[in-house]
Amino acid sequence: MLQRILRPSVLRPVAALLRPATAAFSTASPLRNLAQETVAPATPAAPIATAPIETPAAVEADPSISLLPLLRLQGAHYITVHINGFPFLVTKGDQITLPFRLKGVSAGQTLKLTHASVLGSRDYTLKGNPYINPEIFSCKATVIEETAEPMRIKEKTKRRNRHVKKVRSKHSYTVVRIKELEVLDV
Protein backbone atom coordinates (compact mmCIF):
# COMPACT_ATOMS: atom_id res chain seq x y z
CA MET A 1 0.00 0.00 0.00
CA LEU A 2 1.34 3.41 -0.91
CA GLN A 3 1.44 5.98 1.87
CA ARG A 4 2.51 9.57 1.67
CA ILE A 5 2.56 11.93 4.61
CA LEU A 6 2.07 15.61 3.76
CA ARG A 7 3.37 17.83 6.49
CA PRO A 8 4.56 21.45 6.60
CA SER A 9 8.31 21.90 6.73
CA VAL A 10 8.14 23.08 10.36
CA LEU A 11 9.57 20.36 12.57
CA ARG A 12 7.19 18.70 14.95
CA PRO A 13 7.81 19.81 18.54
CA VAL A 14 9.96 17.46 20.55
CA ALA A 15 8.85 16.09 23.86
CA ALA A 16 11.66 17.24 26.17
CA LEU A 17 14.79 19.32 26.20
CA LEU A 18 18.11 17.57 26.76
CA ARG A 19 20.21 18.26 29.82
CA PRO A 20 23.74 19.70 29.33
CA ALA A 21 26.49 17.11 29.01
CA THR A 22 27.96 17.83 32.46
CA ALA A 23 25.08 16.06 34.13
CA ALA A 24 26.02 12.78 32.47
CA PHE A 25 29.28 12.46 34.40
CA SER A 26 29.10 11.11 37.89
CA THR A 27 32.54 10.66 39.37
CA ALA A 28 31.37 9.91 42.89
CA SER A 29 29.69 6.63 43.72
CA PRO A 30 25.95 7.06 43.18
CA LEU A 31 23.55 7.00 46.10
CA ARG A 32 22.03 3.63 46.76
CA ASN A 33 18.38 3.32 45.90
CA LEU A 34 16.01 4.70 48.47
CA ALA A 35 14.01 1.58 49.19
CA GLN A 36 10.35 2.18 48.54
CA GLU A 37 7.86 0.01 50.32
CA THR A 38 5.42 -1.30 47.74
CA VAL A 39 1.91 -2.13 48.81
CA ALA A 40 0.77 -5.52 47.46
CA PRO A 41 -1.55 -4.70 44.51
CA ALA A 42 -4.85 -6.15 45.68
CA THR A 43 -5.81 -8.11 48.72
CA PRO A 44 -8.12 -10.97 47.74
CA ALA A 45 -11.08 -9.52 49.54
CA ALA A 46 -10.83 -5.90 48.43
CA PRO A 47 -9.10 -5.05 45.16
CA ILE A 48 -8.12 -1.38 44.95
CA ALA A 49 -9.53 0.69 42.17
CA THR A 50 -6.44 2.79 41.50
CA ALA A 51 -2.89 2.15 40.37
CA PRO A 52 -0.69 0.48 43.01
CA ILE A 53 0.18 3.17 45.53
CA GLU A 54 3.69 2.86 46.91
CA THR A 55 3.89 3.91 50.52
CA PRO A 56 7.38 5.37 50.81
CA ALA A 57 9.52 4.14 53.66
CA ALA A 58 10.29 6.71 56.32
CA VAL A 59 12.95 8.99 54.97
CA GLU A 60 15.01 8.82 58.14
CA ALA A 61 15.15 5.03 58.09
CA ASP A 62 17.24 4.75 54.91
CA PRO A 63 21.04 4.70 55.33
CA SER A 64 21.68 6.58 52.06
CA ILE A 65 19.98 9.64 53.56
CA SER A 66 23.37 10.66 54.88
CA LEU A 67 24.44 11.65 51.35
CA LEU A 68 21.32 13.70 50.69
CA PRO A 69 22.76 16.94 52.16
CA LEU A 70 25.70 16.60 49.74
CA LEU A 71 23.28 16.29 46.84
CA ARG A 72 21.32 19.23 48.17
CA LEU A 73 24.33 21.52 48.53
CA GLN A 74 25.37 21.10 44.90
CA GLY A 75 23.78 23.94 43.00
CA ALA A 76 22.40 22.63 39.73
CA HIS A 77 19.91 19.77 39.90
CA TYR A 78 18.09 17.75 37.30
CA ILE A 79 15.12 15.48 37.71
CA THR A 80 13.35 12.81 35.67
CA VAL A 81 9.68 13.49 36.33
CA HIS A 82 6.98 11.11 35.19
CA ILE A 83 3.88 12.79 33.76
CA ASN A 84 1.13 10.30 32.88
CA GLY A 85 3.83 7.63 32.92
CA PHE A 86 6.11 9.45 30.45
CA PRO A 87 9.57 10.36 31.75
CA PHE A 88 11.02 13.82 31.17
CA LEU A 89 14.55 14.76 32.20
CA VAL A 90 14.35 18.43 33.09
CA THR A 91 15.84 21.16 35.18
CA LYS A 92 14.50 24.45 36.45
CA GLY A 93 13.47 26.75 33.64
CA ASP A 94 12.96 24.05 31.02
CA GLN A 95 9.93 24.22 28.78
CA ILE A 96 8.52 20.86 27.71
CA THR A 97 5.90 20.21 25.06
CA LEU A 98 4.04 17.13 26.26
CA PRO A 99 3.05 14.91 23.32
CA PHE A 100 -0.51 14.80 24.66
CA ARG A 101 -3.13 17.09 26.16
CA LEU A 102 -3.35 17.24 29.94
CA LYS A 103 -7.01 16.92 30.81
CA GLY A 104 -8.54 19.13 33.47
CA VAL A 105 -5.84 21.75 33.23
CA SER A 106 -5.81 25.25 31.78
CA ALA A 107 -3.14 27.80 30.94
CA GLY A 108 -1.72 29.60 33.95
CA GLN A 109 -2.31 26.85 36.48
CA THR A 110 0.53 25.52 38.60
CA LEU A 111 1.11 21.79 38.74
CA LYS A 112 2.93 19.97 41.51
CA LEU A 113 4.90 17.11 39.96
CA THR A 114 4.93 14.24 42.43
CA HIS A 115 6.55 11.28 40.69
CA ALA A 116 10.25 11.29 39.88
CA SER A 117 12.59 8.39 39.28
CA VAL A 118 15.97 10.16 39.18
CA LEU A 119 17.15 13.28 41.00
CA GLY A 120 20.73 14.28 40.45
CA SER A 121 23.39 16.91 40.45
CA ARG A 122 26.88 16.99 39.03
CA ASP A 123 28.39 14.36 41.33
CA TYR A 124 25.42 12.64 43.00
CA THR A 125 22.41 10.78 41.66
CA LEU A 126 19.42 9.60 43.64
CA LYS A 127 17.48 6.80 42.00
CA GLY A 128 14.04 5.80 43.13
CA ASN A 129 12.65 2.29 43.20
CA PRO A 130 10.76 2.99 41.04
CA TYR A 131 9.97 6.48 42.35
CA ILE A 132 11.73 8.78 44.79
CA ASN A 133 10.15 9.68 48.12
CA PRO A 134 8.17 12.86 47.32
CA GLU A 135 9.16 14.37 50.67
CA ILE A 136 12.68 14.84 49.35
CA PHE A 137 12.05 17.15 46.40
CA SER A 138 9.71 19.85 45.28
CA CYS A 139 9.05 20.24 41.57
CA LYS A 140 6.44 22.64 40.24
CA ALA A 141 5.49 23.50 36.70
CA THR A 142 3.26 26.09 35.11
CA VAL A 143 0.98 25.32 32.21
CA ILE A 144 1.97 27.70 29.43
CA GLU A 145 -0.49 26.84 26.69
CA GLU A 146 -2.55 24.17 24.99
CA THR A 147 -1.48 23.97 21.41
CA ALA A 148 -1.54 21.48 18.56
CA GLU A 149 0.90 19.96 16.09
CA PRO A 150 0.78 21.13 12.49
CA MET A 151 -1.89 19.34 10.50
CA ARG A 152 -0.53 16.26 8.78
CA ILE A 153 -2.33 14.37 6.05
CA LYS A 154 -1.64 10.70 5.38
CA GLU A 155 -2.64 9.61 1.88
CA LYS A 156 -3.55 5.97 1.56
CA THR A 157 -4.03 4.31 -1.77
CA LYS A 158 -3.44 1.06 -3.62
CA ARG A 159 -1.64 0.37 -6.84
CA ARG A 160 -3.64 0.85 -10.05
CA ASN A 161 -6.49 2.44 -8.07
CA ARG A 162 -7.11 6.13 -8.51
CA HIS A 163 -8.97 6.58 -5.26
CA VAL A 164 -6.82 8.24 -2.57
CA LYS A 165 -8.02 8.34 1.02
CA LYS A 166 -6.74 11.26 3.08
CA VAL A 167 -6.47 10.82 6.84
CA ARG A 168 -5.93 14.06 8.76
CA SER A 169 -4.21 14.26 12.16
CA LYS A 170 -3.73 17.24 14.41
CA HIS A 171 -2.96 16.12 17.95
CA SER A 172 -3.21 18.49 20.89
CA TYR A 173 -0.18 19.21 23.01
CA THR A 174 0.18 20.90 26.39
CA VAL A 175 3.24 23.08 26.93
CA VAL A 176 4.57 23.27 30.46
CA ARG A 177 7.50 25.11 32.04
CA ILE A 178 9.36 23.91 35.13
CA LYS A 179 9.23 26.81 37.54
CA GLU A 180 10.75 25.23 40.61
CA LEU A 181 13.05 22.35 41.36
CA GLU A 182 14.36 22.02 44.89
CA VAL A 183 15.90 19.30 47.00
CA LEU A 184 14.27 19.74 50.37
CA ASP A 185 15.97 19.68 53.74
CA VAL A 186 14.82 16.39 55.27
Added chain:
Amino acid sequence: MAFFKITLIRSGIGMTKKQNGVLAALGLRKRMSIVYHAVTPDIAGKIMKVKELVTVSETEFSETKQEIRARRSPPKGWVVEN
Protein backbone atom coordinates in the same frame (compact mmCIF):
# COMPACT_ATOMS: atom_id res chain seq x y z
CA MET B 1 -15.67 -17.26 46.57
CA ALA B 2 -13.26 -18.50 43.92
CA PHE B 3 -12.94 -17.00 40.48
CA PHE B 4 -11.35 -18.04 37.22
CA LYS B 5 -9.05 -15.38 35.78
CA ILE B 6 -9.21 -16.07 32.04
CA THR B 7 -6.77 -14.42 29.61
CA LEU B 8 -7.16 -14.78 25.84
CA ILE B 9 -3.69 -15.76 24.61
CA ARG B 10 -4.48 -16.96 21.10
CA SER B 11 -6.73 -14.95 18.83
CA GLY B 12 -10.10 -16.24 17.73
CA ILE B 13 -9.43 -15.30 14.09
CA GLY B 14 -9.64 -18.40 11.96
CA MET B 15 -11.16 -20.47 14.74
CA THR B 16 -14.49 -22.24 14.36
CA LYS B 17 -17.82 -20.53 14.83
CA LYS B 18 -18.41 -22.51 18.01
CA GLN B 19 -15.11 -21.43 19.53
CA ASN B 20 -15.75 -17.81 18.64
CA GLY B 21 -19.22 -18.15 20.11
CA VAL B 22 -17.73 -19.43 23.35
CA LEU B 23 -15.24 -16.56 23.44
CA ALA B 24 -18.11 -14.12 22.99
CA ALA B 25 -20.05 -15.84 25.76
CA LEU B 26 -17.06 -15.53 28.08
CA GLY B 27 -16.69 -11.86 27.17
CA LEU B 28 -13.26 -12.21 25.61
CA ARG B 29 -12.93 -9.75 22.75
CA LYS B 30 -9.30 -9.11 21.93
CA ARG B 31 -6.07 -10.98 22.53
CA MET B 32 -4.68 -10.48 26.05
CA SER B 33 -8.06 -9.38 27.35
CA ILE B 34 -8.77 -10.58 30.88
CA VAL B 35 -12.11 -11.61 32.27
CA TYR B 36 -13.17 -12.99 35.67
CA HIS B 37 -15.86 -15.64 36.09
CA ALA B 38 -17.07 -17.55 39.13
CA VAL B 39 -15.90 -21.12 39.42
CA THR B 40 -18.91 -23.09 38.26
CA PRO B 41 -19.28 -26.20 36.05
CA ASP B 42 -20.75 -24.24 33.13
CA ILE B 43 -17.84 -21.79 33.04
CA ALA B 44 -15.45 -24.69 33.37
CA GLY B 45 -17.12 -26.32 30.37
CA LYS B 46 -16.75 -23.14 28.31
CA ILE B 47 -13.07 -22.96 29.20
CA MET B 48 -12.65 -26.57 28.09
CA LYS B 49 -14.16 -25.67 24.71
CA VAL B 50 -11.50 -22.98 24.12
CA LYS B 51 -8.73 -24.34 26.30
CA GLU B 52 -6.15 -24.03 23.49
CA LEU B 53 -6.72 -20.29 23.21
CA VAL B 54 -6.82 -19.33 26.82
CA THR B 55 -4.76 -19.16 30.03
CA VAL B 56 -6.61 -19.68 33.28
CA SER B 57 -5.70 -19.12 36.91
CA GLU B 58 -7.77 -19.20 40.06
CA THR B 59 -8.15 -16.15 42.29
CA GLU B 60 -10.17 -15.18 45.31
CA PHE B 61 -11.22 -11.80 43.95
CA SER B 62 -12.70 -10.54 40.69
CA GLU B 63 -12.09 -7.25 38.93
CA THR B 64 -14.24 -5.26 36.57
CA LYS B 65 -12.83 -3.92 33.31
CA GLN B 66 -12.55 -0.45 34.84
CA GLU B 67 -10.69 -1.82 37.87
CA ILE B 68 -8.21 -3.70 35.70
CA ARG B 69 -7.57 -0.56 33.67
CA ALA B 70 -7.11 1.59 36.76
CA ARG B 71 -4.70 -0.93 38.26
CA ARG B 72 -2.59 -1.09 35.11
CA SER B 73 -2.46 2.60 34.28
CA PRO B 74 0.53 4.59 35.56
CA PRO B 75 0.13 7.24 38.23
CA LYS B 76 -0.68 10.69 36.89
CA GLY B 77 2.33 12.23 38.55
CA TRP B 78 0.87 15.72 38.78
CA VAL B 79 -1.57 17.60 40.97
CA VAL B 80 -3.14 20.97 40.18
CA GLU B 81 -2.17 23.47 42.86
CA ASN B 82 -4.33 26.44 41.92
